[in-house]
Amino acid sequence: MNQIFVKRADLTDIEVLVPLFDSYREFYGRNSDLEAARAFLTARLENNESVIFIARESETPVGFTQLYPSFSSVSLAPTFILNDLFVTLESRKQGVGSLLLSAAVDYAKTRNAIRLTLSTEVTNETAQALYESTGWIRTEQYYTYDFTV
Numbered sequence: 001m002n003q004i005f006v007k008r009a010d011l012t013d014i015e016v017l018v019p020l021f022d023s024y025r026e027f028y029g030r031n032s033d034l035e036a037a038r039a040f041l042t043a044r045l046e047n048n049e050s051v052i053f054i055a056r057e058s059e060t061p062v063g064f065t066q067l068y069p070s071f072s073s074v075s076l077a078p079t080f081i082l083n084d085l086f087v088t089l090e091s092r093k094q095g096v097g098s099l100l101l102s103a104a105v106d107y108a109k110t111r112n113a114i115r116l117t118l119s120t121e122v123t124n125e126t127a128q129a130l131y132e133s134t135g136w137i138r139t140e141q142y143y144t145y146d147f148t149v
Contacts, residue, residue, distance in 0.1 A: 063100055099132075
């Protein structure tokens with residue numbers, strides 16, 4: 001296995017991010033739509049609405065994570081929502097996910113964030129094991145509610 005490098009993505013990375021992002025969406029049951037994925041990611045980066053880290057093994061893209069900024073009104077401090085984490089099937093179990101999580105945590109610290117938050121499906125035990133092995137703590141204190149509009 002070659003060394004894996006993680007860097008903050010910018011608009012020059014769009015073409016390598018799009019297939020990863022599209023695969024991530026397919027994992028969650030969405031149909032492939034490369035053009036919509038490109039438009040979505042481009043808008044997030046152009047408008048500074050998210051922070052994306054991409055992992056590469058040599059020159060091959062093998063994973064990404066995407067953070068969305070938020071704030072804690074009670075704590076008067078920034079927070080981040082780790083909304084997306086994806087590693088290609090052939091690169092799983094090689095530490096890519098841990099490296100991406102570490103990059104997200106390091107970035108949040110540089111922004112003086114007090115917390116990163118993520119959600120995953122109750123049945124996604126592989127992801128849960130990764131999160132817990134890297135120090136994330138499952139919250140039992142709050143319920144999450146969604147309202148679909």
